[in-house]
Amino acid sequence: MQDFERGFWTGTSFLPWGTTLAGAVRDGAGSPARLRRIPLRLRCPEAFGFGTLAVDVAAPAPERPVLIAAYLLAAPGDGGSEHWADRIEATLGDPAYRASVDVRDHPDPSSAVRSYATWTLDGVSVALSVYGAARRTRAGRAAGLLFLSWSHERAALPYLPDWRAANERLASAAETADVLGTFRLDAEQAPKFGDGGEPAGSTLVEREARLALECPFTLATPEPIASRLSSHEFALWQSPARLRCLSTRWDSLAWRTGSRLTLASADPASAIGAGWFLLGTRNWCVRDHARSRGLTDAVALLDRTGGVRVKRAGDHAA
Known part of the structure; x- marks a missing residue:
C-alpha cells in the first residue's frame, strides 16, 4: 500500500500524519527515554510494500507531529533496485524531478547516490535515493533511502x-x-x-x-x-x-x-x-x-x- 498522503509506517503499524513523535515511539515499541534524541531510529521490517531495515522519524518536539519519516531500504538479494522507482511511478506517475549519476568509477560506490527522484503530493513530499552499492549501516545493508516529509502548513493546523x-x-x-x-x-x-x-x-x-x-x-x-x-x-x-x-x-x-x-x-x-x-x-x-x-x-x-x-x-x- 503506497498511501503516502495518509500517513507513514513504524514497526508493523500504519500511522496517520498528525501522530506525535511520542505516539510513534510508543507504537514502534521504542523507549520513551529515547525521545531526547531526534531523529529517532525505529525498527521497521516493511513499509509501503518495500522491504526496509528501519525508519528514522523526526518532529519539532516529542508532543509535536512527525514531519519526517525516512526509510532505509533493504538491499535485495539479486542486487536489483529499479523496482522501487517503477512501483512508486505506477502509483504517483512521473516524478517531478529525476537525476542519475554514473558511479562505476567511484572509489566507494556505496557512499554515492546513483539515482534520485522526487514526487510532490498534496501536503507530502516523497524522495527516493538509490545508492551506488549496498551501504553498511547499523541496521543492516541498505540499498537506498525513501524519504517522506509532511508539510509544515498541514502539520501546524491544530496549533495555529x-x-x-x-x-x-x-x-x-x-x-x-x-x-x-x-x-x-x-x-x-x-x-x-x-x-x-x-x-x-x-x-x-x-x-x-x-x-x-x-x-x-x-x-x-x-x-x-x-x-x-x-x-x-x-x-x-x-x-x-x-x-x-x-x-x-x-x-x-x-x-x-x-x-x-x-x-x-x-x-x-x-x-x-x-x-x-x-x-x-x-x-x-x-x-x-x-x-x-x-x-x-x-x-x-x-x-x-x-x-x-x-x-x-x-x-x-x-
Missing part, C-alpha cells in the same frame, strides 16, 4: 489557533506599551524562519506554521513596536498588564512580570564561534559582534530587571 490567540493578546498589550530600552546592533537581524526579507505571501504562511510548531513562544512583534525598530535594533518593553517583552522588528518573547525568565548569553570575553555575542533562548535570539555595545547594555538592563536571569556562557545550569 492558540499561537494566533497569543499574538492577539500581545498586540493588545502593545497598545499601552512603555519601552524600557532600545538597543542598536551592528549586525542586521532577520525574522526567524524567514528568507531574510519582510515575510509575505507563502514565506509568511510557512513562517507562521513553523513558529506554531517549533517555537510556539516566539510571537510576531506588534505593529506599535515593530514600527519603531529597524533591522539593526531590538527593544525591551512592558505593558500595564504585568507583561514584559523582548522584540526585534519581527519576533517577540513575552513573559509575565513576577515569573522567572532565563536567557542564555555568550559573555563578550568568551564569544561563541568566530566572535559572535548571542543573547536569547531557543524561541528568541539576537546576535552581534563580540564587543557589541548594544548587547552589553541590554544585559546590564536585564540584570536589573526582576525575574530575569542572564546565564552567561560557562555558568552552571540553574
Whole structure:
C-alpha cells in the first residue's frame, strides 16, 4: 500500500500524519527515554510494500507531529533496485524531478547516490535515493533511502489557533506599551524562519506554521513596536498588564512580570564561534559582534530587571 498522503509506517503499524513523535515511539515499541534524541531510529521490517531495515522519524518536539519519516531500504538479494522507482511511478506517475549519476568509477560506490527522484503530493513530499552499492549501516545493508516529509502548513493546523490567540493578546498589550530600552546592533537581524526579507505571501504562511510548531513562544512583534525598530535594533518593553517583552522588528518573547525568565548569553570575553555575542533562548535570539555595545547594555538592563536571569556562557545550569 503506497498511501503516502495518509500517513507513514513504524514497526508493523500504519500511522496517520498528525501522530506525535511520542505516539510513534510508543507504537514502534521504542523507549520513551529515547525521545531526547531526534531523529529517532525505529525498527521497521516493511513499509509501503518495500522491504526496509528501519525508519528514522523526526518532529519539532516529542508532543509535536512527525514531519519526517525516512526509510532505509533493504538491499535485495539479486542486487536489483529499479523496482522501487517503477512501483512508486505506477502509483504517483512521473516524478517531478529525476537525476542519475554514473558511479562505476567511484572509489566507494556505496557512499554515492546513483539515482534520485522526487514526487510532490498534496501536503507530502516523497524522495527516493538509490545508492551506488549496498551501504553498511547499523541496521543492516541498505540499498537506498525513501524519504517522506509532511508539510509544515498541514502539520501546524491544530496549533495555529492558540499561537494566533497569543499574538492577539500581545498586540493588545502593545497598545499601552512603555519601552524600557532600545538597543542598536551592528549586525542586521532577520525574522526567524524567514528568507531574510519582510515575510509575505507563502514565506509568511510557512513562517507562521513553523513558529506554531517549533517555537510556539516566539510571537510576531506588534505593529506599535515593530514600527519603531529597524533591522539593526531590538527593544525591551512592558505593558500595564504585568507583561514584559523582548522584540526585534519581527519576533517577540513575552513573559509575565513576577515569573522567572532565563536567557542564555555568550559573555563578550568568551564569544561563541568566530566572535559572535548571542543573547536569547531557543524561541528568541539576537546576535552581534563580540564587543557589541548594544548587547552589553541590554544585559546590564536585564540584570536589573526582576525575574530575569542572564546565564552567561560557562555558568552552571540553574
